[in-house]
Amino acid sequence: MKASRRAVPDAARPGTVPTMRSTVVALTTALVSTTGLLALLAGRVARRVVTLSARVPDTTLVDVDVAAQTITLSRSADTVLPGRYGLFTTGTQSYIKLGTVLAAGRDTVTRKLLTQIDESDRLDAAAAFSGWYFADPAELHLPFEEVSVSTSLGSCPAWVFPADGGSDVWAVHIHGRGTTRAETLRAVPVFHAAGITSMLTSYRNDADAPRSRGGSSALGATEWRDVDRAIGYARRAGARRIILMGWSMGGAIALQLAAGSAHRDLIVGVILDSPVVDWRRVLTHHADLTRIPRPLTHLALDALTRPWASSLTGAGDPIPWDRLDVLARADELVAPILILHSAADDFVPPAASRALRDRRPDLVTLDEFEGARHTKLWNYDEERWTSDIRDWLSARGLTGDADAGN
Incomplete structure (x- = not known):
């Protein structure tokens, strides 16, 4: 009497169950890891929205001409604007007022100083351009x-x-x-x-x-x-x-x-x-x-x-x-x-x-x-x-x- 030939289901093959389980575990781990990474990235983006940070310098103070009472800044869409503005600085002055644009080159802008700067003043290069004008x-x-x-x-x-x-x-x-x-x-x-x-x-x-x-x-x-x-x-x-x-x-x-x-x-x-x-x-x-x-x-x-x-x-x-x-x-x-x-x-x-x-x-x-x-x-x-x-x-x-x- 001949033995009948029947296909052995995959689930019954030796080693198949562990292989499938390991695959599922690997996929689940990858999904959790990806989801966790997205959550962390989303959290970082969200945190930037609600965190109140200190004022960030957005321009560089290149030069101050004390004799002419002018200031030269790195050029940007803001520093080249006409009108009166302010500049947050560090050093012997914390805030100075700026007047009209006197000269604008490819990389720098020279403006009239409306706050008196003396020889004894020392100002750091990092500064922040401001529309406040009045500070007090x-x-x-x-x-x-x-x-x-x-x-x-x-x-x-x-x-x-x-x-x-x-x-x-x-x-x-x-x-x-x-x-x-x-x-x-x-x-x-x-x-x-x-x-x-x-x-x-x-x-x-x-x-x-x-x-x-x-x-x-x-x-x-x-x-x-x-x-x-x-x-x-x-x-x-x-x-x-x-x-x-x-x-x-x-x-x-x-x-x-x-x-x-x-x-x-x-x-x-x-x-x-x-x-x-x-x-x-x-x-x-x-x-x-x-x-x-x-x-x-x-x-x-x-x-x-x-x-x-x-x-x-x-x-x-x-x-x-x-x-x-x-x-x-x-x-x-x-x-x-x-x-x-x-x-x-x-x-x-x-x-x-x-x-x-x-x-x-x-x-x-x-x-x-x-x-x-x-x-x-x-x-x-x-x-x-x-x-x-x-x-x-x-x-x-x-x-x-x-x-x-x-």
């Missing part, structure tokens, strides 16, 4: 007082520049990410001339304000609460109409307040310089510039919304992208808005500002500059910047006259 409130030669705003984290200092004769209209000035209230000093004179009191406030994680848990930026998602307390201070001090003036991330904060402030009934106008309207657009733009793959960018942005990922991302609080997207919340806006933005702004491109104007043409006026860089519109064309704000305030009756607009 006393430089405006206007009366001001230092006040303290109580917040859930502690006291946030602020400067108040009272209007001559008092006013029931206050402008609350909101600075950008990683800077301080000194950034907004440039705007005080135009409001003071219009009879409006200015309040330049700080918020959590500023150099001179309380620190939040972890000390990370929430991109306006929590910072707006501190500014809302500043509006409350202004209300108790006699403000009956509030204008918000926001710069860069300060614009994002102003828009959060315009949509959800406890004092929304007082907000009668919003003025924005180079504002962040939609953070996802801005961060994706920066990721593209540094050649971070889009999938990794999306992973990083998603990780920032997850409380469990905080150890990877460094975020003290989850970032609510939908709430920060004012384009999606445009119907919630009720106060008129003036946006000043530059087509040459490659830090916060103006596309979202244009989109907000297109979605709410009934509220939003956009004046788009050419050539100016991020938050340097005042420096680039002070006359136009000032007249834009002055005319917009006047057209809406937003002046220091308590009876105006009533």
Whole structure:
């Protein structure tokens, strides 16, 4: 009797089961390793978004001519700009003012010094070009007082520049990410001339304000609460109409307040310089510039919304992208808005500002500059910047006259 021939199933062949198991284990390990690597990379990208770092030098001080009172810097898209600017330095001076461009070569730019530099001064080569211009409130030669705003984290200092004769209209000035209230000093004179009191406030994680848990930026998602307390201070001090003036991330904060402030009934106008309207657009733009793959960018942005990922991302609080997207919340806006933005702004491109104007043409006026860089519109064309704000305030009756607009 012949033995029947039957195929032996693979699973029964000697050595097959261990081979398959080892293959599955290897694939699983590779998948876990790849996923873990992606998570780490996404975490690193996300951490860069919320970490508030020290000011990074972006130009090199090449030479100072003490006799001629000129300074030569390495050439960049910023250092060659016309107008008045500042320069953060180290050495015997920490901040100096710069005037007009006197000469521009292929690699260097020479500008007039507006801060006196003496033979005894020693300045390091590493420097940071700035649009602040004013670094101290006393430089405006206007009366001001230092006040303290109580917040859930502690006291946030602020400067108040009272209007001559008092006013029931206050402008609350909101600075950008990683800077301080000194950034907004440039705007005080135009409001003071219009009879409006200015309040330049700080918020959590500023150099001179309380620190939040972890000390990370929430991109306006929590910072707006501190500014809302500043509006409350202004209300108790006699403000009956509030204008918000926001710069860069300060614009994002102003828009959060315009949509959800406890004092929304007082907000009668919003003025924005180079504002962040939609953070996802801005961060994706920066990721593209540094050649971070889009999938990794999306992973990083998603990780920032997850409380469990905080150890990877460094975020003290989850970032609510939908709430920060004012384009999606445009119907919630009720106060008129003036946006000043530059087509040459490659830090916060103006596309979202244009989109907000297109979605709410009934509220939003956009004046788009050419050539100016991020938050340097005042420096680039002070006359136009000032007249834009002055005319917009006047057209809406937003002046220091308590009876105006009533």
